[in-house]
Amino acid sequence: MAEASETKAPRGVRLVITLVGRTNAGKSSLLNAMTGQDVAIVSDVAGTTTDPVAKAYELLPLGPVTFYDTAGLDDTGELGALRMAATKKVLWRTDIAVVVAEAGPGLTEAERAVIADIRRLDVPFLVVFNKTDLASPPASDLAWCRDQGIRTAEASAATGQGAVAVKEAIMTLAPAEALREPVLAGDLFGEGDTVVCVVPIDLAAPKGRLILPQVQVLREILDGDAVAVTVKERELEAALGNLRRPPALVVTDSQVILKVSGDVPDDVPLTTFSTLFARYKGDLPTLAAGAQAIDKLRDGDTVLMAEACSHHVQADDIGRVKIPRWIGQYTGRDLHFEMHAGHDFPDDLERFALVIHCGSCMLGRMEMLRRIKECVRRGVPVTNYGVAISKVQGVLDRVLRPVLR
């Protein structure tokens, strides 16, 4: 087993692990066997009628995870079809899948079909042959899995035998992303460098404070043995003139990027807080590629404005009014914008020409990565508010340059 210190998940990371298998494969009892020893049930998330049930656990030493216990693969009839659709929907947002088969019969058509689905979605997975107290898995199935490079484990949920091994196998499948503290700005400058942060102070700024993203970047500059120069946009030019050696990086609030991009010489790397957080919270190359889809929007296209939480009042204006207006002006197209808030995308995501996601201040990195991945899996370009704003302001290439190198 890997060291706890290495596998411990950073704050805000909550892996989604989904169990799939036929009705009698023993998914629920395997989950209990795996988690019974060192686990606390944190909460039950109620699903809709056909939705699989989500359970939040602390899976030591990995940290917080959500297990989805899905309906049986062999469920038939109309309800069964709905349930299969629901299972697929869960797989879209799954980090690790666990295919649970009975050791006796081994891999039937049902398991092979779901394995094919999982592979198409590029979800890391393993096959668990359960009920080894009753029978051993067929040698031919083990050989097939080995040939296909599929990781397997054997367990008996009834006796508890092998449950630890399954847990360990799950942990080895955890994406590296989940085990790494993401970097905000620390890789963009060297020891002793100067980094300039441009922080407009408008009337809305809370008195006596700086907003958290600004403080986080300041702190990373200090942690990286560099010097932070913080300045409003009005004093930026003079501040740059007062430095003998030019800064290694200028980071600005997106609101003032046009003025700042005029004041910062072309050879000085310039980016925005939004860009740093798009990378910190998500998959910046995918979000940057998604922003290019703005150029391809056609009359009548529908754009999904996706917000992570429904109580995010401040974002209404930017997501509901400003960005739609800017994109309309920039493209000159007749577009429809739909707002969707919550932990799920609409069922008919494929109907949208583009997804523009909020800055996900309320989401952990893994959750945002999962949402980006779901768009990619479903073939819909995805970007976020900050990246989209830089795109329509014509500064996207410049603000990406320091970060995507």
Add this chain to the structure above:
Amino acid sequence: MAEASETKAPRGVRLVITLVGRTNAGKSSLLNAMTGQDVAIVSDVAGTTTDPVAKAYELLPLGPVTFYDTAGLDDTGELGALRMAATKKVLWRTDIAVVVAEAGPGLTEAERAVIADIRRLDVPFLVVFNKTDLASPPASDLAWCRDQGIRTAEASAATGQGAVAVKEAIMTLAPAEALREPVLAGDLFGEGDTVVCVVPIDLAAPKGRLILPQVQVLREILDGDAVAVTVKERELEAALGNLRRPPALVVTDSQVILKVSGDVPDDVPLTTFSTLFARYKGDLPTLAAGAQAIDKLRDGDTVLMAEACSHHVQADDIGRVKIPRWIGQYTGRDLHFEMHAGHDFPDDLERFALVIHCGSCMLGRMEMLRRIKECVRRGVPVTNYGVAISKVQGVLDRVLRPVLR
């Protein structure tokens, strides 16, 4: 009446207003008449047996105040003496005193004695002649007050007549301090200046954050149209070398003042966050004078380490161990240190050669000013942790120079 916008108390300010008078003068009913209209009772603070009762009010437009309704001045017997001592104790921490007399008899020996006490303590006060529905105040008393420069008001708590005038008179007595937003650093630099903040990042510093005092100073620099350079002590010298025009001010964490005072040229103003907050939260000249009392400590003297709150665990080490050790080393004297936490000083405050108060992060400015004033009234030198540390580190004169000018 003054404009609400001018008299509105800044956050954290809570004036203490104490009513004194003889048993039947109608203190409580006057308080009710004054506050009944636009006041909400926020809480009742339980006093000890002989303590006056404190009531928290929102006295519009002044803001939050605490009224102390004291025992009768003419209370006799042993309990009466205790109550008089308690009243005196309350006067020590009073911002405004209201002497309530009955209009009929006017000012008796009891009122004249307490007026003399209040004057010795230098507490702003007014005399209210109550019960004007029954009689008018003696012309000779009104003349005497006028001669003495004592403000008077007339009221009938029974009818409510004059209650508003009393409230208005109280407001005109509110110390200017209570009506002014205190300044942290904004007066120490000009527009376009550079201010360097030295922020050591030790292991105890919370990840991804800066502590609030640092952020508050940064914000004042931006609000003042200046440029903030934030740097750890290790990179300070290089950061100063990279500036074409020297900074208007360097502000450092006290922990690294010795290294910093070596790296900052003598002609560059240098102070500490503690010094700025000693001024922001209290009366810096008095705290600076109090620190000089460290030089006068003699063998056997007792020093009071006063903390504003008992749950301030982090400060234990600095207040209970480090400062006593540093002062012992600095003075070479055999000293006793006593720790006292809570909203009151010990009854026998006069027994201490010096009071060293905590940084009062949990106290508002007015509360800290009141505690300083109480020490002054009782003849005990008072300083605070930050100022005392600069004193024993031998840098007090230098860090005071930019601030006490």
